[in-house]
Amino acid sequence: MSQDRTLPRVTVCGLGYVGLSVAVAAHDAGYAVTAYDVDEGVLARLKRGNPGISNVSPEQLVALTEDPATVMTNDLDQSPIGDVAVVCVPTPLTPGGAPDTSAIVDAARALGARIGPGTLVTLESTTWPGTTEELFAPLLAQSSGMDAGTGFNVAFSPERIDPGNHTHTFTTTPKVVGGLTARCTERAAAFYRSLGVPVVVAAGTREAEMSKLLENTYRFVNISFVNEFAAVCDAMDIDAMDAIRCASSKPFGFTPFTPSAGVGGHCIPVDPFYLTHKADEVGAATSMIAAADAVNRSVPEAIAEQVLDHLRSAGLLPGAKVLLCGVSYKPDVADLRMTPAIGVVRALRARGVEPSFIDPFVPEFVVDDVPVAPWSGGTADVAVVLQKHEGAPPPAELAHAVYDPTGARRPIRTPGLRRVP
Structure with missing residues (x-):
């Protein structure tokens, strides 16, 4: 698409799987882009042409980074913010399990000191209902010296990126948009529509925030x-x-x-x-939610117990060879963030079993600072299917028995044996 530089500049704060997708979509729509991230390592990787996510191709990334109008920076003073700023920073949990909105706070303070009258600022980071109105907008106002909603516009539009999904992409998945005021909503909706994204208008920022949760x-x-x-x-x-x-x-x-x-x-x-x-x-x-959390936390332990019961009944302890097939958190991606494979490794180690792993997307898997050995060939006693990747070796070819908690072979199966007692 031709790059019409009469259109305004868009600043994207945070260049992870969400922010990079926004930056590429804005560039493809003809906007000049300021791509901002505090992590110099992320910027260096992107400048090398490695997007690090499957939803953005190397070709799209190169088109973005090599455009003379694009500014890749970890210093917002190196480029004007422009007419629109989109905040796509991470919102994890603290070690104690509470929401960690520190990155939102940092982004609001950094942007607030640099935005001008009429700037539209949208927040895409998943967060608790009320964050935009009670935390984000006041910080922007405090740092800018302008009133939120009149001096500048603020809206919340939750990200809906699905890593590895090439059917429902950033531009084909509807964007929910809720503004601080009617004018804020109108401007945010117009911006996302200019990227070619269908828009669903929420009653306000809290409804948009709650929809994501x-x-x-x-x-x-x-x-x-x-x-x-x-x-x-x-x-x-x-x-x-x-x-x-x-x-x-x-x-x-x-x-x-x-x-x-x-x-x-x-x-x-x-x-x-x-x-x-x-x-x-x-x-x-x-x-x-509390009950669901208890069930979800129990699954890796239950998997380890199933494997241990089989190994014990088959007389394969100690020294059993257990192979984990697929350790990323979803099929056909390399993302290890909070993958359930971590809990399975911990549970097996706690029972004296050190597994190995095979995953065509993951060259190295470390749990609690201790590497999990990659599969070195031969035949394992049990292959545990944690994730099914397209084109990955069938686990039945790698082990004497297969345990597939993802559905196909839930009980551990061996030739001629339907269920291990």
């Missing part, structure tokens, strides 16, 4: 339910996947989820606790 808490709860359901099916010698297949034929009132090794990634294990944080403040109960 609803989406991911919905997945969190249903993942826990289907894993518990599969365990019940195992105990009753029922094919869980066939039951799910049959239920999925209902054209209304049912959305299928499939068993897994647990929850992982940057959002699903984190976002529900931004909701419980705010719910606790107002005295609202979130007992279902």
Whole structure:
């Protein structure tokens, strides 16, 4: 697409899987882009042409970085902010499990000191309801000396990037937009539409913030339910996947989820606790989230127990060879953030079993500062399928027995043996 530099400049704060996608979309739409990240290592990698995520191609990245109008920087004083600033910084949990919005605070202070009258600032980072109105906008106002909503515009538009998904992309997935005022909403909606993105207008910033927490808490709860359901099916010698297949034929009132090794990634294990944080403040109960959390946390332990029971009954302890097949948090990506494989490794190690791993996307896997050995060939006693990558070796070719908590072989199977006693 031709680069029409009559369009305004967009500054993107945070160049992870969300921010980089926004920066590329803005560039492809003809905007001049300031790509800002505090991590010099991230900037260096991007300048080498390595996007680090599957949703942005090296060709798209090179087109962005080699454009003379693009500024890649870790210093906002090196480039004008422009007419629009988009904040895509991480919002993890603290070690104690509380929301960590420190990156939002830092971004607001940095931008507030540099924005001009009429600048639109949108926040895409997942956070607790009220953050935009109670924290983000006041910090921008304090640093800029202008009033939020009149001197400058503020909106919340939750990210919906799905790493590895090439069907539902940044530009094809609707963007929810909620502004501090009607004018803020109008400007933010117009900006995202200019990127070619469908827009859904929320009643305000809190509704937009809550919509994101609803989406991911919905997945969190249903993942826990289907894993518990599969365990019940195992105990009753029922094919869980066939039951799910049959239920999925209902054209209304049912959305299928499939068993897994647990929850992982940057959002699903984190976002529900931004909701419980705010719910606790107002005295609202979130007992279902707490119950789902207990189930999700139990899955890696249950996997380790299944493996240990098999090894013990087969007389393979000590010295058993256990191979973990696929250790990233979802298929066909290299992302290890909060992958359930970490919990499986910890549980196996606690029981005296040191596993190895195979994953075509992950060259190195370290848990608690101790590397997990890559598979060196030969045949393992048990292959545990934690993630199915396209084109990865079938686990049955790598081991004498297979345990697949993702659905196909939930009980550990060996030739001629349906279920290990």
